[in-house]
Each structure stands twice: as structure tokens, then as C-alpha cells.
Amino acid sequence: MLTLENVSFEVQEEKGQKEIIRNMNLTIGDHKFVVITGPNGGGKSTLAKLIAGIEKPTGGRIYFEETDITDLSITERANLGISFAFQQPVRFKGIQVLDLIRLAAKKNLSAADACQYLSEVGLCAKDYIKREVNASLSGGELKRIEIATVLARNTRMSVFDEPEAGIDLWSFQNLIQVFERMRESTDGSILIISHQERILNIADEIVVIADGRITRQGPKDEVLPELLGTASAVDACAKFYQGGDRK
Amino acid sequence: MMDRIQQRILEEVADLHEVPEGAYNIRANGQMAGRNTTANIDITSKTEASGIDIRIQPGTKHESVHIPVVLSQSGMKDMVYNDFYIGEDSDVVIVAGCGIHNCGEQDSQHDGIHRFYVGKNAKVKYVEKHYGEGDGEGKRILNPVTEVYMEEGSSMEMEMVQIKGVDSTDRKTKAELAAGAKLVVRERLMTHGNQYAVSDYVVELNGAKASADVVSRSVAKDSSYQKFDSRLVGNESCTGHTECDAIIMGDARILAIPQLEANHIDAALIHEAAIGKIAGEQIVKLMTLGLTEEEAEAQIVNGFLK
Numbered sequence: 001m002l003t004l005e006n007v008s009f010e011v012q013e014e015k016g017q018k019e020i021i022r023n024m025n026l027t028i029g030d031h032k033f034v035v036i037t038g039p040n041g042g043g044k045s046t047l048a049k050l051i052a053g054i055e056k057p058t059g060g061r062i063y064f065e066e067t068d069i070t071d072l073s074i075t076e077r078a079n080l081g082i083s084f085a086f087q088q089p090v091r092f093k094g095i096q097v098l099d100l101i102r103l104a105a106k107k108n109l110s111a112a113d114a115c116q117y118l119s120e121v122g123l124c125a126k127d128y129i130k131r132e133v134n135a136s137l138s139g140g141e142l143k144r145i146e147i148a149t150v151l152a153r154n155t156r157m158s159v160f161d162e163p164e165a166g167i168d169l170w171s172f173q174n175l176i177q178v179f180e181r182m183r184e185s186t187d188g189s190i191l192i193i194s195h196q197e198r199i200l201n202i203a204d205e206i207v208v209i210a211d212g213r214i215t216r217q218g219p220k221d222e223v224l225p226e227l228l229g230t231a232s233a234v235d236a237c238a239k240f241y242q243g244g245d246r247k
Numbered sequence: 248m249m250d251r252i253q254q255r256i257l258e259e260v261a262d263l264h265e266v267p268e269g270a271y272n273i274r275a276n277g278q279m280a281g282r283n284t285t286a287n288i289d290i291t292s293k294t295e296a297s298g299i300d301i302r303i304q305p306g307t308k309h310e311s312v313h314i315p316v317v318l319s320q321s322g323m324k325d326m327v328y329n330d331f332y333i334g335e336d337s338d339v340v341i342v343a344g345c346g347i348h349n350c351g352e353q354d355s356q357h358d359g360i361h362r363f364y365v366g367k368n369a370k371v372k373y374v375e376k377h378y379g380e381g382d383g384e385g386k387r388i389l390n391p392v393t394e395v396y397m398e399e400g401s402s403m404e405m406e407m408v409q410i411k412g413v414d415s416t417d418r419k420t421k422a423e424l425a426a427g428a429k430l431v432v433r434e435r436l437m438t439h440g441n442q443y444a445v446s447d448y449v450v451e452l453n454g455a456k457a458s459a460d461v462v463s464r465s466v467a468k469d470s471s472y473q474k475f476d477s478r479l480v481g482n483e484s485c486t487g488h489t490e491c492d493a494i495i496m497g498d499a500r501i502l503a504i505p506q507l508e509a510n511h512i513d514a515a516l517i518h519e520a521a522i523g524k525i526a527g528e529q530i531v532k533l534m535t536l537g538l539t540e541e542e543a544e545a546q547i548v549n550g551f552l553k
Contacts, residue, residue, distance in 0.1 A: 054531055074534040083535065090532040093492070094464075095550035103546065104536045149536065 001189050002028040002051065002157060007060035009046055009212075020046045022212040023060070028157075032189045033179075035203040035220075037227070043212040044193045045087060048161045051191070052084035053077040064157065081156035081188070087165055089146035092133045097145055100133055104149040117148040120181070122174040139166040147178065156188035164196045176202065200224055252348050253280075253317045259378040260344030261315040267342075271313040272299055274327070276320045288312055288339075298328035298360075301341075305334030305366065313342045316359065321351020321385050326358045335366035335398075344376040347387040347413070356388040363393070365428075368400040375405070379412030386414040393420045397428035399454065404431045409444065410552065411437065416444045426454030426483070434463040435552045438471035438499070448477040452485035452514070461489040466548050467499035478506040481514025490519040494551060 009021040021043045028034050036044050049055040050062065053074040061070045069077055078084075092100070101114040115125030121144040131137065133145065143166045150158050167175055176198055183190060183202075192199060200206055206223040208216040216223055253275050261267070270288035273281040277297075284290050287307040291300050301312055318325060333339065349355040365371055379387035395403060409416060422430050430450060438444050450459045459479055467473045479487035491503040505518035525547050533543035 052535055054535075074531060075537060075539050078535050078537040086528075086532065090526070090528045092529055092547065093551050094553045095546065099546075099550060103533065103538065106537060153536065 001030045001032075001065055002026075002191075003063040004047075004050075005061045005063070007050060007057045007062060009043075009050060009055060010058045019212055021050065021057070024212070024214060026207065026214060026217075028189050028191055029205075030189060031187075033183050033202065033204045034189065034191050034207060035200050035205075036191065036193045036207045036209055037195060037200060038209040038215070042210040044209050045161050047209065048084065048159050048191070048193055051157075051159055052082060054084070078153075078155075083150045083153045083155045083158045085146050085150045085158070085160040085163060087161040087193075089142040090133075091135055091137075091142065095133050096129070097131050097133055098129045100145065100149055101152050104152040106153075109152075114152070117152045118145070120151055121145070121148045121178055122171055123148075140168055140171060143167055144171070147175075151178075151182065154186070158182070158186070158188065158190050160190070160192045160194075162193050162195070164194060164199065172196075172198075197224075197228070200227070250319070252319045256317045256319065256346030256348055256378065256380070257315055259380075260317075260346040260376045261313055261342050267311070267313040269311045269313070270301070271315075272301075274314075274316045274325075276318060276323055277325045280317075285310060287337075293328060296328050297326060298330070300330050300332070302332045303334050303337050303339055305336055307334060307337040307339060309338060311340040311342065315343065316345040316357055317348075318346070318355050318357055319348040321349050321355055321381075321383055322353030324354075324356045326360075328360045329362070331361070331363045333363065333365045333369045333371055333401075336368050337366070338370040340372045340374070342374045344374075344378070345389055345391075346376075346378040347381070347389070349379070349381040349385045349387050350383040351381075352384045354386040354388055356386075356390070358390040358392070360392045361394070363395045363397075363403070365395065365397045365401040365403055367398045369398075370401070371403045373403060373405045375407050377409035377413050377416065379414065381412075387412060388415045389413050390415075390417045391419075393418075395420070395422040395430065397422065397424045397430065399425045400427040401425075402429040402431075405433070407432065407434045409436050411439075413444070414440075414442050416446075418444075418446045420446075420448045422448075422450045422459070424450070424452050424454060424457040424459065424485075427456045428454060429457070430459045430461075432459075432461040434461075434465075434475075436463065436465040436473065437468070437548070437552060438465075438473055439468040440471060441469070442471040444472070445474045446476070447474075448489070449480070450478070450487065450489075451480045451482060452487055453482050455484045457483065457485045459485075459487045459489075463491045464493070464552060465491070465501070466494045466496065466552060467501050468496045470498045472500045474502045474504070475520075476502075476504040476506070477518075478508065479516050479518075480508045480510065481516050482510045484511060484513030485515070487514070487516040488518070491521070492519075493522045494548065495522055495524055 004026040118125040287304040477489040503520040507516040530543045
């Protein structure tokens, strides 16, 4: 469904060129639920932006359902069926939640239909539908509205950049359910960038990215135990919370 | 009596598709084109100057007055004085508006001087829309002057809208508030081409617990120029807030001058002003929803001015 072929992304810095993505090859299959993880600064968010067209690769090609989309704009990719949920959602003065969901759905949804998408992400819809997407909303509320816009688009490929960031623990459980339901209902693939074990745990496939390269890729059952096993910090924390080291 | 162009302009400025309910006075090309009065609202022509007196009886509730003005004759210069006497304890909606259609070579101009005498505990909602159209060389000019005198406990909400087609505007608004009076102003303005718009407010808070909230949201496009000058004067224990929030585009220029003057220890006054271009990430977000850059920009501007 989505293929990256030798994709590179370099930026100009004071000290010279810096490679954020290095000659990357990646295929996301049809009807797959893929989670990309890895250390901060490894290039995950950049990869998501390259797929959505927000950044253009400095080398290589990107194909979406057999179409070479490397040189296509954000708009053209969106209309071909790629959706993108921002890590830090954008605020708009004056634009209401209902307006944004209607724009996402590309039709003049009734308020009741738009409410369904909000309910889906755990927002009491009638309280939010007329609210402006501005600074009066909390980070967690904006984040859930952002996810609702992607649900409303219902496209072949949905990319989420750290959907858990800024969402409180109570809502997090609902978020997992959102993705589980989405996996059942969508006729496409879902790509999520995440650090959360519980999101990794519902993946078909896990891709680990570090230093601009894919360091591991495979089925969740193979990759997740390795990640948890080698992540000594996670292990140490687990012991700490169990009181193991303090005895 | 009115032709098609005039009827369309009437729709733009007053949302009127036909003759309104309640009291109204329609002015077209400097002449009265229709008038209706009710038991509680009387409209009479001035004898010494051009214009009308609108008298609303005390206690009049849930009635409306429409006083739209239409100019469709190129080169027309029209000046009117309209005085509103709003009786105590009344609760009314007043819709004014001016639309100019100028296809000719000469400038068309309408200067409306509106004075509101708002009685004790009266409640007024005032809506004023400005609109211009026509592809002639002649300019479309509107210079409204609004004076508001508010008695104790009265409240007035003013919605001033100028979104399209007016080449030059010099708006002056002055208000004096007695004890407990409350004034809310919401101005929405968009300028494009070489348009010029000045909006000048002076609000004097003269009575205890008077309050004013004067907020402008504007978009300046192309090579247009906007000036927003809002001055709140606190002469008693009162609260005041004024805000200018503007989007700048192209080669436009914007000058925002919020001013506060406190002449009393308990005058609590606040001003805010922000001018900036559309944030790039807002456009990117809407493009990820499938909008083109131009469509995204239009949505952001429409939302901002809504």
C-alpha cells in the first residue's frame, strides 16, 4: 500500500548537512496496523511528515497504492487517501469543532453525525460541537478532536504522530479502544508513531527507528518481547515500582 | 419601487428579502423608499436636516427597527442624521446598514450620523453592515459617526461588520456610559485592494459599575490599510476591555492603537492587540484534510471573521 524506496532527508545546519532519514526502505502492507517506535530524535516524526507531504525527501521515492507521490503536494496526497494526525494539534480562532469535522469529512455532516466522531474519541459531543478550536480547549481535548478529524476522513491510510502525547491516563484506555475499533472498521492501513507499550501491543507489526535508520522490523510477537527485554530502563523502573530494589 | 440591484444590496446589508416586519425606514439614493411605524415605534422625518427620528416607547419589548440605506446611483453623495430615542426598560433590535453599488466613474458616498439615547435599563442590540459592489472607477465611501449616550443600567450590544467592497471608511464611535451601563462592541472588518479603513472609538465610563468591551477582529489583504484606535476612559469605578486581533496578508498595513485612561482608583482597564499573518501550520493542517492552500486560507479568514 505504501512503499518508501531509498528515502533520505537531510537538513542544512550550522555545522553542515545533517541526515535525519538515511536511505530508508519500508513497506506498509494493506490492512496492516503498524506502530513505529524508537528513541526521541531518531526520525520518526520526520518520517510521518514525509509520508503526508509536509516535508519532501532529499532522495528516494515514495509510492502510495502504485502511484509515485514523491512530488505530490500535501493536498494531493490527502485527496488520494492519506490522513495525518498532528502530534501537536493546531488551534484556529473562530473555526468551530463542527466546521473542522465537516471539512475533514468533505461533506456537510449534520451536527448529530459529526457528534458521533467526537463521542468516538471520548468527548461529550454536545459540549464541544460549537466550541472554537482555540486556546480555550486543553491540550488533551485538542488531541482528541485531532484524532476525530482523521476518523471523519476515513481514508485508506491514517498516520498518527504520537497520539498518546498530552492525553491523560483516564482517556488513554479509551484511545486504545479507538484504535482497536478503527482497525476493525477501516478499509485501509493504520500507521502510528508511539512510545507506549499498550499501543505497541495492539500492532500487527512494529518498526524500530533510530538514528534515521530502521533497526528492527517484524511481527509484534517477535519485536515487542525484544524491545521490552533490552529496555533496561523500563525494567529498572518496573522493579522500582514493585519495590524490588528497595527491599 | 426598488429595482433589482437595490433589492440585492438590501439583502446584503440587512438580510432582507422582502419588506421587514415591524418598524422600518428604507432609504434609496437619498429618498425614502418605504416606511412603517408601529404602536410603540414611531419614525418621523427631520424638518431641518436630512434624516429621521426614531422614537421607541418605554417598555417596548422584542420589537425591531430596520433602517437600511442603498446607493446605486454613481456620484451620489448622501448625508443623514438619524436619532434614536430608546425608552426606559425597552428591549429592541435595531438593524442599520449601508450598501453602495457603483458602476460609474464618480465617487459614491454615504455619511450616516447616528445618535442613540438609551433610556434607563433599556436593552439594545444594534447591527450595522457595510457593503460595496460595482466595477466602476468611482469609489465607494462610507463615513459613519455613531454616538451612544447610555443612561443608568442600560445595555447595548453593537455588531459592526464591513467585509467587502468599501473603498474608504472613516468610522467614529463615541459612547458615554452612566452607572451600571454596559456596552459591548464587536467589529469585524476585511479590507482588500487599495482600501482604507479607519475605526476610532472613544468610550467614557462615567458611572460606577459601568462596563465596556470593545473588540475588533480584522483581516487586511493586498495593499489595504487599516487603523484601529480604541480609547477607554475610566472616570469612575468601572471595568473596560478593548482588543484588536488582526490578520495581515500581502502588502497590507495595520496600525492598532488601544488606549486606556484611568481617572479613578477603581477603574480596571485592560487592552490587548495582536497583528500577525496566518500561521503556516494552520494552512498545513487544512491541506492534510484535502483543501488547497487557497481554500485553506479562505477557511481560516472566514472562521476568524465569523
